[in-house]
Amino acid sequence: xxxxxxxxxxxxxxxxxxxxxIFYAFIEILSLAGALSGLFSGLLVPMxxxxxxxxxxxxxxxxxxxxxxxxxxxxxxxxxxxxxxxxIFKDAIPDALRFLLALAVGGIVAMxxxxxxxxxxxxxxxxxxxxxxxxxxxxxxxxxxxxxIGRDADGFHFSMKDTASLNMAADGEVILNGPQGxxxxxxxxxxxxxxxxxxxxxxxxxxxVNSRTGRAVTAIRDNRIAAExxxxxITKYKIIAFTLSAGIAGLGGxxxxxxxxxxxxxxxxFGYNMSIMLLxxxxxxxxxxxRGTIIATVILYALPELxxxxxxxxxxxxxxxxxxxxxxxxxxxxxxxxxxxxxxGASLQKKLKFGKKEKEVQ
Amino acid sequence: MSxxxxxxxxxxxxxxxxxxxxxxxxxxGDLYGLIGPNGAGKTTVFNMLSGIYKPxxxxxxxxxxxITGKKTSDINKxxxxxxxxxxxxxxxxxxxxxxxxxxxxxYKYHSYxxxxxxxxxxxxxxxxxxxxxxxxxxxxxEGEKDTMASSLPYGNQRxxxxxxxxxTNPKLLILDEPAAGMNPNETAELMDTIALIRKExxxxxxxxxxxxxxxxxICEKLTVLNFGAVLTQGETSKVLSDPEVIKAYLGx
Numbered sequence: 001x002x003x004x005x006x007x008x009x010x011x012x013x014x015x016x017x018x019x020x021x022i023f024y025a026f027i028e029i030l031s032l033a034g035a036l037s038g039l040f041s042g043l044l045v046p047m048x049x050x051x052x053x054x055x056x057x058x059x060x061x062x063x064x065x066x067x068x069x070x071x072x073x074x075x076x077x078x079x080x081x082x083x084x085x086x087x088i089f090k091d092a093i094p095d096a097l098r099f100l101l102a103l104a105v106g107g108i109v110a111m112x113x114x115x116x117x118x119x120x121x122x123x124x125x126x127x128x129x130x131x132x133x134x135x136x137x138x139x140x141x142x143x144x145x146x147x148x149i150g151r152d153a154d155g156f157h158f159s160m161k162d163t164a165s166l167n168m169a170a171d172g173e174v175i176l177n178g179p180q181g182x183x184x185x186x187x188x189x190x191x192x193x194x195x196x197x198x199x200x201x202x203x204x205x206x207x208x209v210n211s212r213t214g215r216a217v218t219a220i221r222d223n224r225i226a227a228e229x230x231x232x233x234i235t236k237y238k239i240i241a242f243t244l245s246a247g248i249a250g251l252g253g254x255x256x257x258x259x260x261x262x263x264x265x266x267x268x269x270f271g272y273n274m275s276i277m278l279l280x281x282x283x284x285x286x287x288x289x290x291r292g293t294i295i296a297t298v299i300l301y302a303l304p305e306l307x308x309x310x311x312x313x314x315x316x317x318x319x320x321x322x323x324x325x326x327x328x329x330x331x332x333x334x335x336x337x338x339x340x341x342x343x344x345g346a347s348l349q350k351k352l353k354f355g356k357k358e359k360e361v362q
Numbered sequence: 363m364s365x366x367x368x369x370x371x372x373x374x375x376x377x378x379x380x381x382x383x384x385x386x387x388x389x390x391g392d393l394y395g396l397i398g399p400n401g402a403g404k405t406t407v408f409n410m411l412s413g414i415y416k417p418x419x420x421x422x423x424x425x426x427x428x429i430t431g432k433k434t435s436d437i438n439k440x441x442x443x444x445x446x447x448x449x450x451x452x453x454x455x456x457x458x459x460x461x462x463x464x465x466x467x468x469y470k471y472h473s474y475x476x477x478x479x480x481x482x483x484x485x486x487x488x489x490x491x492x493x494x495x496x497x498x499x500x501x502x503x504e505g506e507k508d509t510m511a512s513s514l515p516y517g518n519q520r521x522x523x524x525x526x527x528x529x530t531n532p533k534l535l536i537l538d539e540p541a542a543g544m545n546p547n548e549t550a551e552l553m554d555t556i557a558l559i560r561k562e563x564x565x566x567x568x569x570x571x572x573x574x575x576x577x578x579x580i581c582e583k584l585t586v587l588n589f590g591a592v593l594t595q596g597e598t599s600k601v602l603s604d605p606e607v608i609k610a611y612l613g614x
């Protein structure tokens with residue numbers, strides 16, 4: 001161990017991964033002990049879905065520095081493409097392999113959409129970019145709601161009108177039924193798979209950010225003109241980061257699709273509400289902090305559900321928690337107070353003797 | 363042949379001719395000064411040289427290659443690096459990372475090398491670290507390598523900006539008012555730094571400066587710009603004693 005130098009960033013990442021693993025172990029133990037209610041177990045997979053999407057969005061907002069309100073659209077693309085894939089090859093490929101391929105398909109198709117949308121959209125900045133990404137997200141959702149795909153003995157039929165115009169033989173089966181979506185996607189997403197994907201995405205984002213490409217991306221965020229004058233092709237790196245970000249959100253979508261029997265695209269799951277929810281997770285968790293994003297998503301996602309017993313008061317409490325988190329994370333006065341009382345990130349680490357360990361390792 | 367040859371360069375913003383028929387020849391190894399009163403168009407010239415503005419007419423040749431109207435990042439790749447009047451660092455990145463961004467086009471590997479952490483990634487990162495530290499050592503910033511760029515003192519920020527520009531291995535370094543906002547001590551330090559990088563890298567430098575002590579102290583040749591046009595060009599001592607120049611600066 002003595003020759004291995006673990007730098008600060010790697011250490012941060014390992015801590016984040018450790019938190020994820022501990023959280024997983026904790027939930028699993030509770031579940032084995034039978035202490036989890038059916039309601040709560042049902043929340044676990046969606047929670048990993050939103051964590052994934054929020055990690056993807058944080059790459060875009062935190063590291064690229066561009067505000068996207070269209071990430072629910074990429075989730076939607078990932079969900080539908082993978083679900084279609086799983087439906088089409090339902091009997092042709094063994095379950096486990098098919099799910100792996102579905103993950104790849106969902107991620108890659110979302111990346112393709114991310115790439116295509118990034119080309120025109122990333123010419124814009126700030127609010128304008130946010131508005132246009134919001135529009136693209138809605139367009140994706142609405143187009144998907146007009147698609148009809150069916151299959152019979154002759155092969156595939158496609159329409160953008162209704163099921164009747166698919167002109168299928170009597171044995172035909174409708175796979176994608178417009179606004180009614182896809183019914184019967186194999187339910188293969190589990191909490192374990194979700195956690196594994198989160199770990200995978202954390203490692204990918206971490207490796208990406210701490211590399212030549214990632215440095216170029218953060219340099220563009222910090223100062224676009226300076227980045228250009230030292231030879232960085234702005235457009236290229238913006239597109240790369242946005243594409244990767246869309247791909248990760250797409251993976252979240254795959255998980256989402258394979259957790260539900262019937263997949264539909266509504267305002268609630270893939271609309272702007274979801275995009276804004278994701279943004280709330282990212283902003284309150286800390287822009288550019290993956291660990292914060294995960295923690296904020298867990299708390300903010302689980303909270304309204306856990307407070308369900310309080311009926312009408314739950315949204316009131318939820319909003320108070322939102323405000324409290326915001327103040328704790330961002331208010332300058334509280335930041336200073338945390339530093340003085342040793343409650344900021346750096347001093348907490350010293351208390352836990354991480355600093356000492358680093359010296360020993362070196 | 364000159365390293366930088368600027369021919370009849372002009373730019374207009376709407377009806378305003380900000381720079382009109384600007385000519386400049388810089389030989390390899392020169393330390394050249396561009397001076398003139400406020401609003402004369404000096405920074406506009408720099409912005410055209412570095413590709414931030416596209417000239418309305420005229421040509422820029424670097425080492426005989428026409429770079430007029432090229433993209434900013436391509437102009438840097440052809441060999442011009444610059445600093446800014448109001449320092450532009452990557453503030454939320456460490457000092458070391460700032461320089462490593464400058465090495466972007468020198469040591470290359472793909473994004474997938476990074477994501478998969480291939481041996482190439484480790485090899486190239488190691489080379490980058492070594493090269494970046496070497497540069498920081500020249501500028502005396504090696505002790506600050508893990509500091510955030512925004513928390514460096516002003517003078518060091520300027521040095522870091524120059525170090526970052528030097529990391530791109532330019533043929534021509536252009537400095538926009540490097541001594542702006544500096545106290546006399548920092549200015550003296552900056553003059554040492556400039557002398558040092560000329561010695562270490564043998565680089566050609568073009569700078570804009572208002573601090574006449576600095577200009578007279580280090581520049582060998584000067585061009586004086588006034589109202590977007592060249593007033594006079596030549597050896598520093600001759601130019602500075604030119605009555606026209608004194609008039610432009612101080613009025614009659």
